Amino acid sequence: MLKQVQHDGGGLEDALALYIHWPFCVSKCPYCDFNSHVREAVDQAQWREALLVDMAHEAALLPERRLTSIFFGGGTPSLMPPATVAALLEAAERHWGLAPDIEITLEANPSSVEAARFADLAAAGVNRVSLGLQSLDNQALRFLGRAHDVEEGLGALDTAQKHFSRVSFDLIYALPEQDEAAWEAELARALSFGTGHMSLYQLTIEPGTRFAALFAKGELAPKDADEAAGFYELTQAMTGAAGLPAYETSNHARPGEESRHNLTYWRYGTYAGIGPGAHGRRGGLATQRHRKPENWLSALARNGHGLQEEAPLAPTDQAMEALLMGLRLREGVDLDRIAALVGKGVADIVDLAAAGRLERAELIRRDGERLAVTPRGMILLDAILAEVVRA
């Protein structure tokens, strides 16, 4: 039972997002567990063709919808030839059509080589970049295994702000050697650059990364939860005061500058994912493509798509996903809509007794059909989810 047709694609909102994964990096960063691979040579023509075929497969399954966002992620998509980006965007328009205010984001490394391509990428249609700045401290950048230094990174940011109307950048904080005063200074400087969006992540040790190996050997001591809580609270206070409050656990924006693409994930909308390892959600199905670039290519040649798995999600699983994604947002979730989507009652998807307890503790807020985690509760989200989400 592969095809499950539902009225609007099965999501909670009308948005339709397209994610395109470019899996290659020049080197692997020690903290990163994304699906990235280092290859000496990439056959650019082959890869462009393959991504186009993968896209056509998804387009055929999601007809009569216009795209509201496209996101090039990786890996390092700023290493893609701008012509490939242009070809993919043309194809997307041909398959689906683009909403007039479509958001087209590309993740970029803040190196001078890549900054030199920004003009061509903008010309191809990209209207938003997300720069992997990661730190404004050279020592920290070396610790994080980044190839750029602060000067080069800020140069790239400057170029980006010239070519794209919307620019975001990432910073990683609560590093082992960092104290709150240093982070306060760094964040104040970051806020002065005037971008409308920032992703601020606390360093986490992900399984399978070099940091995880160092951690296992006792050679890396991440901040404990109590220390990290102090950093988090400082971050909330500063970004709020600067007019870029958190709209999601780690994402901050001026009102209206939120990432519409990522909002589609968190609002549990419909998204197609193409390229190695990309995930999608359409019509109650979870799709996942082969992670390893070579496997994805051969699957594509064999089947005309890169899918490794396409499986229907049980209603309770869908409810769980909608809740765990949606409660990351300050706006929270609409319980009635989620319940209706999966054909269950509200009491079947959330533990109302636990919710009452957490509400009295001011960790969550209920307002009619809406359920949201309070700013105070956001730092405890995982523990809260374990309490309220029914499965």
Added chain:
Amino acid sequence: MTDLSKIRNFSIIAHIDHGKSTLADRLIQRTGGLTDREMSAQVLDNMDIEKERGITIKAQTVRLDYTARDGQSYILNLMDTPGHVDFAYEVSRSLAACEGALLVVDAAQGVEAQTLANVYQSIEHDHEIVPVINKIDLPAAEPEKVKAEIEDIIGLPADEAVLASAKSGIGIDEILEAIVTKIPPPKGDRDAPLKAMLVDSWYDPYLGVVILIRVIDGVIKKGQNIKFMQAGTQHLVDRVGAFRPKIENLPELGPGEVGFITAQIKEIAQTRVGDTITDVKKPAAQALEGFKEVQPVVFCGLFPVDANDFEKLRESISKLRLNDASFSFEMESSAALGFGFRCGFLGLLHLEIIQERLTREYDLDLITTAPSVVYRLHLRHTKDEAAKTIELHNPADMPDPNRIESIEEPWIEATIYVPDEYLGPILKLCQDRRGIQKNLTYVAGRAQLTYELPLNEVVFDFYDRLKSISRGYASFDYHQIGHREGDLVKMNILVNAEPVDALSMIVHRSQAEARGRHMCERLKDLIPRHLFKIPIQAAIGGKVIARETIAALRKDVTAKCYGGDATRKRKLLEKQKEGKKRMREYGSVSIPQEAFIAALRMGDES
């Protein structure tokens, strides 16, 4: 029929590790009971646990043929006896079936407390005791010093002690010869009515219940109708034999002989150890003096970690009980742990062995609650009920304190042997555990301590502490000396203001605060942080005597979560919820199951 003068029945008394099982194996090998190929190390310790721990739990017996230096053929019946204090009752049965004993003492370690207890039992039975100094080939062996100890401490002449090394096969012939020449033959009358002692019994899946007997008078043979004099039941003997150590069927067993019978009995509960077996048609006039009935002294609750395993636990416990009549069980339910069993044991080692067998042989995950002893409660009369005395096995069943006139607890007399240098801390340990010193003597650089101690101070971790303080050199033995009144109170542990029944315990008032503080500190580390702060209190009645607080969780959030992570995050959440199922909910607090027993370990007392 065997001539009485050609029979020798003997046991081996030894401290754990002093080489009893190895010596038994050598004797079997030397007399040809088994070929070299059939000898697996330590033949007599049948159970895996016995082999691993190097201890003997059940009495075993083996019949050896030996041609002595006088040219005559003898039958030697070796009764193997457990060395541990918990199994002292098994020792007494085995001893009752013998006329003598080999006292095996380690040439380097000398006489130990447990050895002493068994030797005294043996002496009480008027046994001839042959000292054997084992492991004489060890570099640290001091046979002369050990001889002096045997004479000083036990009061046995040791100048003719056999010097041996069971491991290397030294002195084995001398031991066999000493058995024949020093241990007297049994007495008995073949023509008298049958009188045999029921020494032990166990369930064998092929033979049914196998009964180990020692014939005093008369003859027992296949096809005979026999009667258990105490139980009053009658059975038809369908097999008579001996272990060599392999089973050998015999036409009959006569006076002085040790062997087994089967009589189509299905449950060992029907065979009371110490009972007298006689002939139905020609019964003995008087039964033998039986054994003291074995009473469990330590109790604890056993609960399955997975509530669905309750039936499996019931079946497994019932099966174990088939072969170990010395432990008792009854169903119990706890608000925290669900359904389980309250089980009674002969001691802590017995408890550990049963728990280990359930885990290993029956593949069960268990939670063990705090070991408790049997208290005697004198209750005042009420409007509806007269004053009465009850026995309390489970602290959770403690009646309203207002009804309690007084509480008595079991006391023991402990004998401890310890090298001088550790004496100070051992005295302090006994003192801290409310001990009353009765005696202290020194022999050859070692102290022999006698203390009276409340059993409830011993069941927790006294033995572990003793071993760790003395680096393993102290030895310990005890026997019960009855109940005494004590200022005992029930201490409750409250987590987030709710009492947790599985953690409640009965303690002496003077110990309550220290133990309460310790429990609260341990629980603080064992219970994970929650979204709210959790007070942990120890209380007697309404009075809080110790308190700790688990701070609320400060941060628990996944930094990054995008489209592809929905699946992964959902699986993590499912796993987290699965993990919560392995915790016990107390109000709104989840307590990990391992915390229940871990909280009770006293750890290092500073």
